[in-house]
Amino acid sequence: MQYTIFSPLINDILNTSMNILQGVSLKLYSTMRLGGITEYLVCVKTRDELVEAEKWAESKQLPVITIGSGSNIIWRDEGYKGLIIVNKIRGFKKLSEDETSATYQVGAGENWDNIVAKTVDLELQGIECLSLIPGTAGAAPVQNIGAYGQDVSQTLVSVEAYDRMEASFVNIANEQCNFGYRSSRFKTTDKGRFIICSITLKLSKLSVAPPKYADIQAYFHDKNIALSTSSLRKAVIAVRRRKLPDPSKVANCGSYFSNPIISADHFKKITKKYPHIKKARPGWPQPAVWELPDGQYKVGAGWLVEEAGFSAFRDHATGMKLWPKQNLVFINYKAQNTKQLVEFEQKITDKVYEMFQINLIREPEILP
Ligand SMILES: Cc1cc2nc3c(=O)[nH]c(=O)nc-3n(C[C@H](O)[C@H](O)[C@H](O)COP(=O)(O)OP(=O)(O)OC[C@H]3O[C@@H](n4cnc5c(N)ncnc54)[C@H](O)[C@@H]3O)c2cc1C
Known part of the structure; x- marks a missing residue:
């Protein structure tokens, strides 16, 4: 409508x-x-x-x-x-192919998961772990979409965009996109400057690497099936369906907070107060904390939300709640406006800050 x-x-x-x-x-x-x-x-x-x-x-x-x-x-x-x-610019075109890889140009308006399905059908690997991520191909580089150890920057060759500053079409190579964790120049320094028309992906014909994530490994273990690009896509879809709401049925924008990165000093202070942060817990699919190569620490935002006492939080005052199977997902079950969503967000971020002195960063963008 x-x-x-x-x-x-x-x-x-x-x-x-x-x-x-x-x-x-x-x-x-x-x-x-x-x-x-x-x-x-x-x-x-x-x-x-x-x-x-x-x-x-x-x-x-x-x-x-x-x-x-x-x-x-x-x-x-x-x-x-x-x-x-x-x-809504469509298109899916093979640009080149050799023994080990194939390169495709994908229109920005294509549904991302349809593209993953097509490439998996072609027995190409590189984006199968990004199965079922909602959205379009053109938005994929904006926040460098990622899941289960893959992100789009690993296969993206270049982005074709309309440069609003120069009023011309340009090709931006991967190295020029300034990709980071859930980030790129399209979301930061050059926000609003480029309208992405297509992306070019180079996908591999080599065999797929074994999954590193516990819930995906458990799927293969339980089903006792052989590993392939196609079975890995099926595993990711099954696990995501178990954990995440379908945005066509339940109003949500996926994970609401990205995992914050803190200094080693800050981490030390937190572990003194909350020593259990380092312990793996039953039913928790990922560790609550990861040490990064530069000595900083990435902390699970879901863990922080849970520790702050918001597990399955349902707030009648704002009409917002957390998805019971995934504390990072905000659900609009009866909110009337964005102001209420922001009030709900504030309740959580204030408490997390009070306990951990960590500012949770919102992943979806509030526009304009
Ligand atoms: C249930 C659920 C699960 C999710 N899971 C994940 C996940 O696992 N990993 C992950 O990374 N994300 C995830 N997301 C977030 C979301 O799916 C991605 O960010 C996706 O790439 C957004 O695509 P979109 O087309 O809906 O973009 P939009 O929401 O329409 O736009 C997002 C941003 O991109 C810009 N943009 C969009 N198209 C273009 C274009 N053609 N040119 C220039 N700028 C553009 C917009 O201005 C905006 O800033 C999830 C969301 C939901 C609802």
């Missing part, structure tokens, strides 16, 4: 042949299903349409935000006074 007052008459007033919608509810463009109204919204299916939309916004001096399927964004209640571009 689209919430629109578009008509040919409005099209004339807007002075464009494009199907620009006016007054659209942004709830329809975030899997958290919260937020106000955008002044304008357009879906683009080609590079030409993208340039036209960009020029139209420029002529009206309107700001622009490009989105995919809204699974990592939450809209403010105030809405947006500008143009939202929904990227």
Whole structure:
């Protein structure tokens, strides 16, 4: 259902042949299903349409935000006074192949999991652990999506984008994307500058490495099946379905906090007060803490939330709750607005800070 007052008459007033919608509810463009109204919204299916939309916004001096399927964004209640571009540029094309690998160009508007399924069917490996991550291919490099030891930067060759600053199409090589843990230049230094049109992935024909994660290993152990790219995809899907809500049915944006990184000194202080942080606990799929090569420590955000007493927290005051099977997932079960979500978030971050002096960092973006 689209919430629109578009008509040919409005099209004339807007002075464009494009199907620009006016007054659209942004709830329809975030899997958290919260937020106000955008002044304008357009879906683009080609590079030409993208340039036209960009020029139209420029002529009206309107700001622009490009989105995919809204699974990592939450809209403010105030809405947006500008143009939202929904990227629907499709495509899946083989660029080259040799004995050990194949390279594919993928349109930004393709559904990410469909692309994983296609490459697994082609017996290519490199993104199978990223199965069932919601969203589009074009958004994948923005936060360098990752799961079960893989992230998209490991297979991404380059990104083709429209550079809004230079008004031209550019190719950005992997090394120029400044990839980090759930991060890239598209999310940080160059936020809003590039509209990604396609990504190029180089996938391997070699055999897949054994899984390192306990819950995936347990799947193979229980089912007693041989390891292949296809069985690994099935394992990841089964484990994710067990743990995570389906955003088409339950309003959520996946993990709400990324795992914070703290100094060795800070970690020492925490272990004095909470020595059990180092102990593996039954039923906990990952350790609560990882030592990083640079001597810092990554702490499980889910562990912090649980230790702070918020396990399966359901807050009637805000209409928000935590997913009982995964404390990191915020669920909007009856929230009326984004303000309530922020209040809910604050309750958790304040308590975690009070106990651990750690600022939890939100993973989904609140826009604009
Ligand atoms: C249930 C659930 C599970 C999840 N699990 C994981 C997980 O395991 N690992 C993980 O990393 N993430 C996970 N996520 C987060 C989310 O799926 C990813 O961040 C995904 O890449 C978002 O894709 P999208 O198309 O919905 O992007 P959107 O939410 O629409 O946009 C996200 C950001 O990318 C920008 N953007 C989108 N498209 C473009 C483009 N074409 N050009 C330039 N900028 C663009 C937007 O402006 C915004 O800043 C999960 C989310 C949910 C709901």
